[in-house]
Amino acid sequence: MRNLGTGIGWRPEIAEAVERMPGIDWVEAVAENICPGHLPESLVRLRERGVTVVPHGVSLGLGGADRPAEGKLADLAARAEALGSPLVTEHIAFVRAGGALTASPLLEAGHLLPVPRTRDALDVLCENIRIAQDALPVPLAVENIAALICWPGEEMTEGQFLYDLVDRTGVRLLIDVANLHTNHVNRGEDPAKALDELPVEAIAYVHVAGGFERDGVWHDSHAHAVPPAVLDVLADLASRVRPPGVLLERDENFPEPAELEGELLAIRETVEKSAAPPKKPAASPDTPETHEPEAHEPGAHEPEAQAATGPARQRLALAQAALLSALVAGTPVPEGFDRTRLAVQARALAGKRADVVAKVAPELPEILAGAYRKAFLAYAHGHPMTDGYRRDALDFAEHLLFEGRLPDTAVRRALSDWWLERSGPAPLSQRPAARLVRATRRVLLRR
Numbered sequence: 331m332r333n334l335g336t337g338i339g340w341r342p343e344i345a346e347a348v349e350r351m352p353g354i355d356w357v358e359a360v361a362e363n364i365c366p367g368h369l370p371e372s373l374v375r376l377r378e379r380g381v382t383v384v385p386h387g388v389s390l391g392l393g394g395a396d397r398p399a400e401g402k403l404a405d406l407a408a409r410a411e412a413l414g415s416p417l418v419t420e421h422i423a424f425v426r427a428g429g430a431l432t433a434s435p436l437l438e439a440g441h442l443l444p445v446p447r448t449r450d451a452l453d454v455l456c457e458n459i460r461i462a463q464d465a466l467p468v469p470l471a472v473e474n475i476a477a478l479i480c481w482p483g484e485e486m487t488e489g490q491f492l493y494d495l496v497d498r499t500g501v502r503l504l505i506d507v508a509n510l511h512t513n514h515v516n517r518g519e520d521p522a523k524a525l526d527e528l529p530v531e532a533i534a535y536v537h538v539a540g541g542f543e544r545d546g547v548w549h550d551s552h553a554h555a556v557p558p559a560v561l562d563v564l565a566d567l568a569s570r571v572r573p574p575g576v577l578l579e580r581d582e583n584f585p586e587p588a589e590l591e592g593e594l595l596a597i598r599e600t601v602e603k604s605a606a607p608p609k610k611p612a613a614s615p616d617t618p619e620t621h622e623p624e625a626h627e628p629g630a631h632e633p634e635a636q637a638a639t640g641p642a643r644q645r646l647a648l649a650q651a652a653l654l655s656a657l658v659a660g661t662p663v664p665e666g667f668d669r670t671r672l673a674v675q676a677r678a679l680a681g682k683r684a685d686v687v688a689k690v691a692p693e694l695p696e697i698l699a700g701a702y703r704k705a706f707l708a709y710a711h712g713h714p715m716t717d718g719y720r721r722d723a724l725d726f727a728e729h730l731l732f733e734g735r736l737p738d739t740a741v742r743r744a745l746s747d748w749w750l751e752r753s754g755p756a757p758l759s760q761r762p763a764a765r766l767v768r769a770t771r772r773v774l775l776r777r
Contacts, residue, residue, distance in 0.1 A: 332416050334382060334535055334575025336598055338590065341580070345372035347587040353594065356382035358419075358577055361405070362389055366412035377414065385409040387420040392458045392472065393445035394424035395431055395647035403465040410468050417469045417534060419504045420462070422455065422495075427654040431647035437654050438715040440683050440722075446481035446649065447491040450642040456498045457639050463501065471502035471534035476512035476550040478675045481649075482666025488519060489527025496532045503528070506537035507563040508550060508579075515548035516671075521563045525570060535575030538564055538597055547674060553583035556593050561600045568604040576601055658714040680710040683722065691723035691752075697744045705730065724753055 335355025340348055342363075348354060349372055357376060364370070364385060373383055387406050390398055410418045423442035428434040445451045463470050472495075474488065486494070492503060505528070510521040538561075540554035556578070567573065576597055580590065655661040657676045663669050684706040688695045695702040709729055715722050727749045736742040 332574060334384075334577075336594060337382075337535075337575060337577040338594065339386075339577060339579045339581070340373065340376075340383070341584075342370065342372075343582075344580070344584050344587075344590070345370065347590070348372070349375060351587065351591055351594070353598075354381060356384065356575060356577070358384045358386045358579075359413075361385035361387040361409050361418070364409050364413070366408045369412060373413070382416065383413040384415050385413060385418050387418065388442070389425060390420045390462070391423070391425040392420055392462060393422050393451065393455050394426060394458075395454060395643045395650055396426075396429065398458055398462050398465075400465070403462055407466050410466065415468060417471055417502065418466055419471045419473060419534070421473045421475050422492075423475045424650050424654075427647065427650040429647075431644060432651045434651055434655075435714075436716055437651070437658055438717065439654055439658065439679065440686065440715055440719070441679050442475045443650075443654070443657075444475060444477040444479065444481065446646075447484040447486040447488065448481075449485060450645050452486075452491060452494060452498075453639050453642045454646050455495060459495070459499045459501050463499070469502055469534075471504045473504035473506055473537065474509050476506070476509040476516075476548075478516050478547060478678065479667065479671045480517050487523065487527060488513070489524040492524075492528040496529050501532075502534035503532045504535055504537060505533050505567065505573075506539070507567060508537065508539040508541060508556070508560045510563050511557075511560045512541065512548045512550045515543065515546075522566055525563075525567055530567070530571040533567075533571065533573055535577060536564065536567065536573040537577055537579050539579040549678070551583075552579050552581035555585075555589070556596070561596060564597065564600050565604040568601045569606055571606050573601065655714075658710075660711065680707050683710055683715060683719075686719050687723045687726065690719045693748055694723060694727065694745075697741060697748065705735070724749060728753075 336353060337356035337358060338348055338351070338354060340357040340359045348357060357373075359373060364373075377383055385406065387402075390402050390406065392398060406418055406420075409415075421442050422445060424439070424445055425442060426436060426438050429436040445455060459470065459472065474492065495501065496503065507521070510519075510524055513519045513524075514521050538556055539550065539552045540556045540560070541548055541550045541552070542554050543549070564576070578590070578593055578597060584590075649664070652661070652664045653667070656663045656667075656672060657679055663672050684703055687706065688702065698705060706726060709726050713725065713729065727745055730736055731742065731746055731749065736745065
């Protein structure tokens with residue numbers, strides 16, 4: 331496994347600071363925010379200096395019931411090639427549900443949600459990962475996620491689930507120690523037990539991040555300093571195996587560069603002080619030998635992978651659609667879930683959705699001023715996201731305009747102008763009725 335060293339998550343807001351930071355061996359960039367044909371100049375300069383750049387995907391949904399979309403896989407492959415990356419990473423999560431498998435509307439979570447640790451989910455995940463491995467030009471590593479909720483009827487612990495996943499696919503692991511801490515607080519899962527069970531030799535690199543606790547719930551915010559408890563989990567991991575790379579994640583509420591450098595120093599010192607002893611060159615006859623997972627060969631699928639996963643996909647699709655619908659569309663809570671925790675998760679999803687729409691369309695908070703967040707949360711309660719955040723911003727504005735909830739004429743005019751400017755021109759639908767609806771909306775909004 332390639333030694334990456336110490337890195338930091340590259341974000342446009344701290345790009346200049348990252349370039350000036352001492353001791354940065356590599357950076358990780360959110361794949362969906364990178365255009366292969368127009369790489370950010372900061373990333374180009376870092377690459378020219380020999381800094382490794384790894385694309386980190388967030389929207390593939392490898393843990394979902396559907397097979398990975400060819401277009402999304404092609405986009406991820408293009409980013410890896412444009413950046414000259416040694417690997418790409420994604421999450422063990424589902425991000426959407428519904429659609430053809432359930433004959434129901436497609437729903438977008440806008441967030442990483444946990445997959446149930448069941449044989450059905452594992453079978454589907456393994457096949458999805460093999461599909462991704464075949465489509466990508468470099469190795470894939472997948473990340474454990476943080477969660478507020480537990481699935482009822484789980485059949486494995488997280489460590490067992492990850493062990494079987496690696497054993498069956500040869501995929502590498504991106505272990506987020508902050509997520510292990512989050513799941514300890516929120517779901518009572520012991521990080522040490524997870525580390526005992528998972529194949530640490532398969533680790534490609536490690537994430538470290540901060541968060542905060544409120545009312546007994548740990549929020550993996552990526553907007554706060556790394557707490558001692560997370561460094562303790564990192565120390566435990568480093569005492570078992572020296573991670574090939576460790577990376578500090580920070581997504582918002584960025585502090586001064588000196589504070590980030592201090593966190594990077596604490597991460598380096600934690601790894602160094604806890605470093606596992608070097609591996610022995612060979613195992614003695616009386617000692618079981620530990621093998622690293624074999625690299626996946628494109629197309630070399632084991633017989634069990636070739637078996638139809640249709641029934642498992644169908645069962646998983648129905649379960650995930652029921653959960654996501656309860657979270658974002660207000661449908662009844664599926665049996666076995668903690669209603670209180672689901673309510674916390676639903677509020678968190680709506681809040682994150684409001685925050686991201688405000689970033690994608692910053693004009694909306696400016697136009698609506700202090701009324702933006704309350705109006706968006708009221709809208710989100712009955713209008714689940716069915717596409718990306720840009721579409722969500724347009725739908726939100728359209729909802730306000732057509733519902734007549736803007737008594738201020740100036741605000742209504744500003745919002746109408748914004749919507750008209752960004753909603754067209756667009757390819758015409760092949761359905762006459764759809765073209766008529768679109769034309770009617772534009773005429774009404776101009777009035």
